[in-house]
Amino acid sequence: xxxxxxxxxxxxxxxxxxxxxxxxxxxxxxxxxxxxxxxxxxxxxxxxxxxxxxxxxxxxxxxxxxxxxxxxxxxxxxxxxxxxxxxxxxxxxxxxxxxxxxxxxxxxxxxxxx
Amino acid sequence: xxxxxxxxxxxxxxxxxxxxxxxxxxxxxxxxxxxxxxxxxxxxxxxxxxxxxxxxxxxxxxxxxxxxxxxxxxxxxxxxxxxxxxxxxxxxxxxxxxxxxxxxxxxxxxxxxx
Amino acid sequence: xxxxxxxxxxxxxxxxxxxxxxxxxxxxxxxxxxxxxxxxxxxxxxxxxxxxxxxxxxxxxxxxxxxxxxxxxxxxxxxxxxxxxxxxxxxxxxxxxxxxxxxxxxxxxxxxxx
Amino acid sequence: xxxxxxxxxxxxxxxxxxxxxxxxxxxxxxxxxxxxxxxxxxxxxxxxxxxxxxxxxxxxxxxxxxxxxxxxxxxxxxxxxxxxxxxxxxxxxxxxxxxxxxxxxxxxxxxxxx
Numbered sequence: 001x002x003x004x005x006x007x008x009x010x011x012x013x014x015x016x017x018x019x020x021x022x023x024x025x026x027x028x029x030x031x032x033x034x035x036x037x038x039x040x041x042x043x044x045x046x047x048x049x050x051x052x053x054x055x056x057x058x059x060x061x062x063x064x065x066x067x068x069x070x071x072x073x074x075x076x077x078x079x080x081x082x083x084x085x086x087x088x089x090x091x092x093x094x095x096x097x098x099x100x101x102x103x104x105x106x107x108x109x110x111x112x113x114x
Numbered sequence: 115x116x117x118x119x120x121x122x123x124x125x126x127x128x129x130x131x132x133x134x135x136x137x138x139x140x141x142x143x144x145x146x147x148x149x150x151x152x153x154x155x156x157x158x159x160x161x162x163x164x165x166x167x168x169x170x171x172x173x174x175x176x177x178x179x180x181x182x183x184x185x186x187x188x189x190x191x192x193x194x195x196x197x198x199x200x201x202x203x204x205x206x207x208x209x210x211x212x213x214x215x216x217x218x219x220x221x222x223x224x225x226x227x228x
Numbered sequence: 229x230x231x232x233x234x235x236x237x238x239x240x241x242x243x244x245x246x247x248x249x250x251x252x253x254x255x256x257x258x259x260x261x262x263x264x265x266x267x268x269x270x271x272x273x274x275x276x277x278x279x280x281x282x283x284x285x286x287x288x289x290x291x292x293x294x295x296x297x298x299x300x301x302x303x304x305x306x307x308x309x310x311x312x313x314x315x316x317x318x319x320x321x322x323x324x325x326x327x328x329x330x331x332x333x334x335x336x337x338x339x340x341x342x
Numbered sequence: 343x344x345x346x347x348x349x350x351x352x353x354x355x356x357x358x359x360x361x362x363x364x365x366x367x368x369x370x371x372x373x374x375x376x377x378x379x380x381x382x383x384x385x386x387x388x389x390x391x392x393x394x395x396x397x398x399x400x401x402x403x404x405x406x407x408x409x410x411x412x413x414x415x416x417x418x419x420x421x422x423x424x425x426x427x428x429x430x431x432x433x434x435x436x437x438x439x440x441x442x443x444x445x446x447x448x449x450x451x452x453x454x455x456x
Contacts, residue, residue, distance in 0.1 A: 001116065001117060001199035002115065002116055002117070003115060003116070003117050003120070006117070006199060006202050006203075009202070009203065009206055010202070010206065013206050013209065013210070016215050016219075017213065017215060017218050017219050017220070018219050018220045019220075019222070021220075022222045024162035024163070024165050024166065025157055025165040025166060025168070025169050025176075026157040026160050026161075026162050026165035027162060027165075029150075029153045029154045029156070029157050030154060030157075032150050032153065032154075032183070033147065033150040033151055033153070033154045036143075036146050036147040036150035036183075037147055039143045039146065039147070040143045040144060040146075040147045042143070043139055043140040043143050043144075046140055047140075048138040048140050048141060049138070051138050051139040051140035051141075052138065052139060054139070055139050055194050062139075062194070062196070063196055063201040063204070063205075064201070064204075064205055064208070066187060066190065066191065066196060066198065066201055067198070067201040067202045067204065067205035068205065069146070069150075069183065069187055070184075070187060070198060070201070070202050071202060071205065071206070073180060073183055073184060073187075074202075076180065077180065080169050080176070082176070082177055082180060084180065084181070084184060085115035085120060087177040087178070087180055087181040087184070088120050088123070088124070088181045088184050088185060088188075089120075089123065090177070090178075090181065091177075091178055091181035091182065091185065092123055092124065092127050092181075092185070094178070095127065096127070099131065101130050101131060104131050105130075105131050105132050106131070106132045106133075106135075108133070108136045
C-alpha cells in the first residue's frame, strides 16, 4: 500500500480522538522509542539464531510492535510535514556513499571504521 | 510511494553489500531502537512547545533519523515476511476497540486507565 | 550504601537462579535499555513541568523502574569487572573538560556546539 | 564507594553549571534512555558470545557509557529525592517473590510465563 494512505488512516484515528494536541515532536519521538524497546524486549534473552524461531511463536505480538513503531513514525511525518518515502530514498543514496560496496561488502563495521 | 517499493530498495542496498547475514531479528530490533534513540536525542532538552521550532533548524538530521528507523523496519519486515501495511491497518483496528472514541477523546490516558 | 554491597546482593539473586548463563554483555545492555524505556514511558505525554507532579502519583513504579536500570548496570559491571564508582568519577572529570563552567553555564548545548 | 557520595559529586557538577533548570524528570528519563542506547550500540552486530571479546577492545567507551547511565540515574534520584539503594533492595525483594528459585532456576522466562 501507499505510505500516504497509511498516514491518512493514522491521522483519521488520531483526529477522531482529538489527540493532535499531545502529538508534539518530542512526545512522538519518545513514544516511538518506547515502542521500539517493546520490540527489543521480545528478543531479549535470545541468541541471534534462536531469535528467528521466536518469531513464529510470538508472531502476533511482533506484528503489533512493528505496527506501533510505524504508526508513530507516520504521525511524526504528518505533524512535521516530512515525506517519509523521499527521506528513505535520500538516506539510501547517502548511505550508498558512506558505505561503498567495495569497502563494506560482508563487513558490519561502521563507516567511521571502514 | 508504495511501501513495497521502499522495501525493495532497502533490500537491494543490503544485498549489494552481503549484509543479510547480520540481519537477525534480534540485531535489527536493536538497530531500530538505537536509531529511535538518536531521534529522541534531537529533542532532549526541549519543551514540548520548543520541540516544534527545533524541527526547522535540525530538519535534515530529523529526516535522516526517521529514515533510519523506517529502513530497519523495512529490513525486519523482509526477513520475517511481515506485511507492514496490513500490520498497521490491523493495529489501528485493534486500537479502535482499545480506545473507543467516547472514552478516549481528548484524553492521553493509557487504555488500562480509561 | 556502598555500591559494591548492592552489586553483591544483585549477584546473589542472579546466582541463586543460575542466570549468569544469560548475562552476556549484549543481553544485559538490551535489558538495561528496555528498563530505561519503561522509565521513559511513565512520562510519555507529560510536559516538563507536569512531569514533576506525576512523580507523586506514580512514585512506586518510578522507584521500581529506576531500580531495574541500576540492577542491570550492576550485573553488567560484575560480568565485565568494571568499577562503576571509578567510572563515574572518571567520566565527571572528563565532562569537566568537555563542558568548562564558563562556556556551559546555564546552557543545554552539546559540547560539540559550545 | 557510597552511592550518596557519587550523587553528591554529580550534583556538584550540575550545580556549577546551573543545569538543574533542565533536569525535569521527563528530560532525565529521556537522557538516560539515550545513554542506554549508546551502550547497546556498542554490541549491535555481535553475537552473545562475541559480545564478551568486544568488551576488551572497546573497554573505555563501555565504561563511559555505563557511567553516563549512572550519572543520569543519580541526577534523577536527586531531584525526586529517591533513595536508590533502598529502591534496589526493595526491588530485589519483590523479584524474589516474582521469581521463586524453584520455578525460575535456569530459565529466562518472564514471570508472567513461569
